[in-house]
Amino acid sequence: MSEVSPPIALVTGATSGIGEVTARALIRQGYHVVLLARNATKAARTQQQLQELAPPGSRADVLLCDLSDLAQVRRAAAEFNQRYARLDVLVNNAGLVFGAERETSADGYEMTLATNQLGPFLLTSLLLDKLRQSPAARIVNVASVAHQFARPNLDDLNATRQYSPMRAYANSKLFNILFTQELARQLRQRGITNVSTNSLHPGVVASNFGSNSTWLTRAFYQVAAPFMTTSEDGAQTSIYLATAPEVAGTSGGYFVKKRPAPVKSAFNTPANVQRLWQESERMVGQPFFAA
Template sequence: MRAEDKVILITGGNAGIGKATAAALAMQGSTLVLASRNAAKGEVVSRAIRSISGNDRVQFMPLDLASFESITRFAENFKSRFQRLDVLLNNAGLVASGKRTETKDGLETTIGVNHFGTFLLTGLLLDRLKAAGSSRIVTVSSRVHARGKLILDDLQLKEQFSAMKAYAQSKLANILFTYELARRLNGEGVTVNCLHPGMVRSSFYDRPSGLKAKLAFGMIKPFLIPVEKGAETSIFLAASPEVEGITGKYFVKCMETPSSPLSYDQELAQSLWEISEQMTGFTYPVR
């Protein structure tokens, strides 16, 4: 299919690697939907990308992944406008600033946004992905997933919260979800892959809190890569013919790479899937 005939949705497309990814894909001529919580910024970025790319099929739609109500409303709105979805790029994510907070639905914010929000959005749009005939789901994870552990009876980290622990388990959840969804969608024309973008010089690292965090940031800052470099693997998985038909894989620097041993635990993935359906109240149309 020609790039200009595709419909692509990018969450968190108004900043950082999401914005760089959106700009590159817009240059290819696809219909592009940027979804994020900040409506004012989203509209500004959409206009800028339309101007730079010459592609007038770039638009913004509001989406708050910390709210199941917002996700459901977004999906209904999207499906009223589009009959197909060729690429869903789950790019949006966050790391806690230090203090434990909760989403509107009472979930620890990091896993609530990074995993449960992504899980629900993907499920609600699955019919449009299937309708495309040959579509792709791409989720931005992190190599930090290797430090993650899932304590299934305390995914909300009410007992022992730390920002890094929350982030690492949410990124592990991204990969477990990717592999499990790929298994369940086998043969249905939808591929599912995930990636580590690299340590990117973006707003993600803008506000380290606490002395240890500031010292750590000072050490890693010289090694951070530009957002355009960090976006390369997302662009590759979203658009390259080289990965046509490849599913259930983890990529780093546009190369298929093994993820952590724990990420291949199918029993853990199935348990997380069941919990995710319970927490979101959404049952996937694949078993």
């Protein structure tokens, strides 16, 4: 008999925090885990740690990529598509808050938008064919309750006229949720039933998150740290959505503490969601679904 290959999971932002905990849980469950990371040194360290936990037949691999750089996303996706036959779980976990001064990516986009929305949007699109090769693939998008403070301007997604780091972050987390909802709708519309997608709020995690942002943001996290959850606890909903049998048939949901939760945003209208999707396609330079 031929040996059954382990399921394959790709986790972004897996060298620290909830991403690392998620990757660790997946490899313990027998997944072949691919770490998509910016920093080669951190990635190698995490890979070695995960490899020590891997059961027979499983392993940890690394793909180096800065999600804010669309050329790097394309290169990493092409490498994945060449090396692996399928993808069973994609966890879009990486997300950052940037500083008080507006920064731009290699493609000229505001860095929060580029890293938290456009990079994952393009990566998911480029890996969709491999997800469709799985009997039951799952896409997990890590969002945040911060989406409730979002006030997006579809005429200025690139924040050229008005920028604040926390507003940019809140907007990007709302975009993650709306991307999830619209992707689920379009998958159903196309009769693609073996790929599901859900988003989540992990809790406010005590980590170095926001350490490169404004002094006010850093001060908030320092004061709030005693009331925050741990990375171990924060990763539980990601792990749940990636692996739990009871949500295998659920798609388009937003979860908090492993439970479905409403998305409270006046921006969440069909017209706005459609335009956000179209603008994301325009910014990454290609349609999400190949013709």
